[in-house]
Amino acid sequence: MVNLGFSIGNLHFKNPVLTASGTCGFGPELDDFIDISSLGGLVVKGTTMEPREGNPYPRMAETPSGMLNAVGLQNKGIDNFEKNIYPVISKYDTNIIVNVNGSNIEDYVALSARLDRLDKIAAIELNISCPNVKKGGMIFGTNLDSAREVTRAVRAAYSKILIVKLSPNVTNIVDFARVVEEEGADSVSLINTLLGMSIDIAGMKPSLSTITGGLSGPAIKPVALRMVWQVARAVKIPVMGMGGIMTWSDAVEFFLAGAAAVQVGTATFIDPQAPVKILEGLENYLSQKGFSDIKDIVGYINRRK
Amino acid sequence: MVNLGFSIGNLHFKNPVLTASGTCGFGPELDDFIDISSLGGLVVKGTTMEPREGNPYPRMAETPSGMLNAVGLQNKGIDNFEKNIYPVISKYDTNIIVNVNGSNIEDYVALSARLDRLDKIAAIELNISCPNVKKGGMIFGTNLDSAREVTRAVRAAYSKILIVKLSPNVTNIVDFARVVEEEGADSVSLINTLLGMSIDIAGMKPSLSTITGGLSGPAIKPVALRMVWQVARAVKIPVMGMGGIMTWSDAVEFFLAGAAAVQVGTATFIDPQAPVKILEGLENYLSQKGFSDIKDIVGYINRRK
Amino acid sequence: MAKRIDDFKIVDNKRLTEDLFILELEGNDSISEFKPGQFVQVRVDESPGTFLRRPISIHDVDYKRNTFKLLIQTAGQGTIKLSELSAGDSLNLIYPLGNSFSDPGQGERILLVGGGVGIAPLLFMGKHLLSIGYRPDWLLGFRSRERTIDLEDYRQIGNVFLTTEDGSAGEKGYVTNHSVLEEKRYDRVYCCGPDPMMKAVASYCSRKGINCEVSLENLMACGIGICLCCIVTTVKGNICTCTDGPVFNITELKW
């Protein structure tokens, strides 16, 4: 038997494959296809204090081996989450993580404090890297002082496991990882989408209503993997890797680079069973290679020199 | 007839499709496939004062819709260029541009000064964005002060057309474009490769000898296009766009976003005729759409609001 | 029914016009639960130009032969590749997706309005209407005679009124210009076609107070409600075309 479990602080995960925020709804949308409880965790979609309508249509464009999105954190707000969603998803026997967003520090803090009271929410993922909102989001994730400030404030307001989701749209992502670690983050997750753009040449106009959007999918995997490798060597807290993971072999690359866990995003759009298939493939790979614990391969490429 | 010509300063280009540095050798390698003189320009491969052996094998890995390279500026140095290459490529009836590299400012300046004396070299492209060398390269292109300093020094030493090639591995590429414009660059070209990585899971080791390398090809097109759009709106000097251009329609996207010219890179590996096919396709598109001048579409998406 | 994901076998690929073709697929036990207006998400292949699935309406269901059809227009890389498939090839689908057209009220007079490939979901609806006792009229618009498909299946369901943009078949112009709209009175319209056409039909219907449902073709990444890319702005805010639609009553839409 292969041990797939890992922990962030005192929080145990039964295995290291999670769904990524914004790509799995709240979970029930996938019930027809997979058993969410078999996964290591469910990172539900970006939530804010107040309801948000998100950006106008069109919000997506296909690109080579990837896609751009400009959803812009559409969600019905925390009140609705607490009342209508939370009771439903509490049934899942896995770690439920809420992706926390705000336009300013007060928003982030208020939302985190609200979530601290919800028993079945095991952790929050502080999203300081959304490229699709005018205020907040990536602005916090691309400025070291802001990243520090928001992490510090949320850390003071939130008692459970705090994961900070980093933006790849920076010169040196390691600096950001270090700063949020210093401020008490229990884990970092990366990468959020790369800021990109596409143009409809027939219409001679941008493909997205917002002109720029977030690039995800296999196209960004090499960049994501590089950043995960850089960050995992620089911080002591566990790193959740993501960006273009479509198959178990992609996931293995992230573990070898130093990720303690992976999140599966865009792949789920193409195959709603992808997270579970990746988990199965990972387990197979480990037993075929004769490893008894996922930890045996985490950061493997750094070990032999 | 469609006018495809454009100028950077006093330098006229017969059309706006060039080959990208490091992806067309010195030109003659393509003679069997295309007539280099039909292109707007030839940007020859990265050159340094002294000969360089580049990085160890393996230097390349395929990725989804792209590739990583870690060539590391292998070249025989400027003496060899002047003696053996320059006489051969001077025959091309197009603008020949040398991609200039160094480990420190003195190197950059010395090389630029040498090239200033070569009549048939119409311009230099200052490469402050190579991700594959330990010294120089991207270090200049990811620090604003260094970018300013090296551009200023080279500007003082070089009298002809100075193009500065920017790195995409920064938080805000617009800042870099502005700085080099202030220091007298006649044009900026972007993007160089994104820093990426890939792992050979069978061998459980990085695919490249240098661990990280430069990502090019269609995968990076959305990021390149976004940066070209951002920079073209921010500076007055002409912008040369590149990154994942495989077909004429990709090129059109860059023009609509604001590029005055495009460079074709990785596409040439797959189809050595790509630069010429892109040029032909571009001309067709313009005449079919009823435009008489390439300038009519440059930055088109910014015009109507 | 619950959504599923499966490989289906293609039993036929029939070219109708220069840019329209029908793929016929072998069904399974789920076929009896398909509802008119629903669609499937097709995995074309793994080329970079077709990274995401492509949404295609369920065009026709043959319960006896246990097959169903997709009517597809070649629009770009994905649909061109689909047009090259042949009997025996297999195709991976997520199905059935979306809501469906609602049944008409007792005795209502019905018009099915389709433009180009927008007729795709309407044949299934027409057959359904026939099976529950209605004889709807058809108002169908195409670019030209060459781009018009064989309408025999449609005539078996009800009268067909035709327009072409160049007048080479039926009346000249758009569907909203057709004289039948002056001459006959309908209680309910089901419509699918290009956006401008649906908007014109919607505005006609609201002027006339006709109950009207349209089937939208918004860009979709997932088709199952997890990406929020396919939204349409309604009186209830931005909602997903793939799960709350693709069929909407025009009174819900902020058009």
Next chain:
Amino acid sequence: MAKRIDDFKIVDNKRLTEDLFILELEGNDSISEFKPGQFVQVRVDESPGTFLRRPISIHDVDYKRNTFKLLIQTAGQGTIKLSELSAGDSLNLIYPLGNSFSDPGQGERILLVGGGVGIAPLLFMGKHLLSIGYRPDWLLGFRSRERTIDLEDYRQIGNVFLTTEDGSAGEKGYVTNHSVLEEKRYDRVYCCGPDPMMKAVASYCSRKGINCEVSLENLMACGIGICLCCIVTTVKGNICTCTDGPVFNITELKW
């Protein structure tokens, strides 16, 4: 000859073993200029897993039928897709690429050493040697009997000595363990196979003072000397396998 880029028609796809197959392609006027040791760059398709071309050696040229062959091992996505092609399909190639094996000196005794799919460029060389008056011996290594191909074509050129790793055919072990190397004396070796094998052969040859050429299979992005990805370290520094090679005399290599 000048390098060219063209579509070729496949006239046959023949499976040899579980993982080896031969594609036969219809040639054109260039075929007479192909040289043994040269290769082609194959455009597999446009899927993300096969973005770049794949380098494949010219295995055999049939001047009478005006065809040439590629012997291919399924190694990953690209070669698997090539194995699925069939007669009538077309394949885009850049050709002919690289240098070639050099001709032997007057009266030299020649051994062609191939391991697995490494035999690919050697058959063409063997036929060339025969045509200019030599009768080379073959020393060929495979994993096992099942992975060994039919060697009739090779026997027509010269004696075949065989090894398999499991001893199920020929002598057991690697080519460098074969007794013929003890028993016979050669003046010149041409070798292609996995890197460790070529290194072992090279070291044997340098010990014995035998002139030896190896054909390298470095990873390539372009195949035409414009990317500098395929380098091998030689006494002259890092040079390109695709233009200065793939054939190198072992005295040039820093192995």
